[in-house]
Amino acid sequence: AQKVTQAQTEISVVEKEDVTLDCVYETRDTTYYLFWYKQPPSGELVFLIRRNSFDEQNEISGRYSWNFQKSTSSFNFTITASQVVDSAVYFCALSEQGGATNKLIFGTGTLLAVQP
Amino acid sequence: NAGVTQTPKFQVLKTGQSMTLQCAQDMNHEYMSWYRQDPGMGLRLIHYSVGAGITDQGEVPNGYNVSRSTTEDFPLRLLSAAPSQTSVYFCASSHALLIPPETQYFGPGTRLLVL
Numbered sequence: 001a002q003k004v005t006q007a008q009t010e011i012s013v014v015e016k017e018d019v020t021l022d023c024v025y026e027t028r029d030t031t032y033y034l035f036w037y038k039q040p041p042s043g044e045l046v047f048l049i050r051r052n053s054f055d056e057q058n059e060i061s062g063r064y065s066w067n068f069q070k071s072t073s074s075f076n077f078t079i080t081a082s083q084v085v086d087s088a089v090y091f092c093a094l095s096e097q098g099g100a101t102n103k104l105i106f107g108t109g110t111l112l113a114v115q116p
Numbered sequence: 117n118a119g120v121t122q123t124p125k126f127q128v129l130k131t132g133q134s135m136t137l138q139c140a141q142d143m144n145h146e147y148m149s150w151y152r153q154d155p156g157m158g159l160r161l162i163h164y165s166v167g168a169g170i171t172d173q174g175e176v177p178n179g180y181n182v183s184r185s186t187t188e189d190f191p192l193r194l195l196s197a198a199p200s201q202t203s204v205y206f207c208a209s210s211h212a213l214l215i216p217p218e219t220q221y222f223g224p225g226t227r228l229l230v231l
Contacts, residue, residue: 004158006158009156035219043204043224043225044222044224044225045206045222047219047220050219091158091159093159102147102149102210102212102218102220103149103161103164103174104151104159104161104208104220105161106151106158106159106160107158108156108157108158109158
């Protein structure tokens, strides 16, 4: 069975601190895709990144970076120099491979609170 | 281009009532789906569709019906609402048959309270 685990339910940091959100996944597929979404207090879901299982290169986008390690089945997300606007719930998700479907399996989310 | 729209934004129902949550997209996406979001549970897939006339069940389909008569619309029907269906419902869409799978576009959500 496929599963995504976000063990950190809530994280609280002070502005300008670095913070890492953990994501561990389980899948039997050899080809799969991993995603991160942000859900700010307004409630919408904002896409942050997609990574495929064949690309283990780390990615950096501004203050955001992602560390994908197949050996540990992890896809962790780091925010450098956090800001109050980063306060949100962050979801890690896994996409099943095959067919015409685009089903996403979500983790339970991590609530990040950045204090000024 | 409105993207994915959902109506209503908020709804209160009494146990046993029925209602339809509306979802529409104007991006000509083949794939559409419904998720529900509950505290501590993340988002869970209810039903999905890969094209007009084709629907299938997701992880938590009980108590919900869907149909897909057009590419644009994918309504979610609650036949007899129960308090356990109190949740936030998200509709999502994307193109299908793409490798890698396209990022899904999510609607703004419908908050449903069943008393």
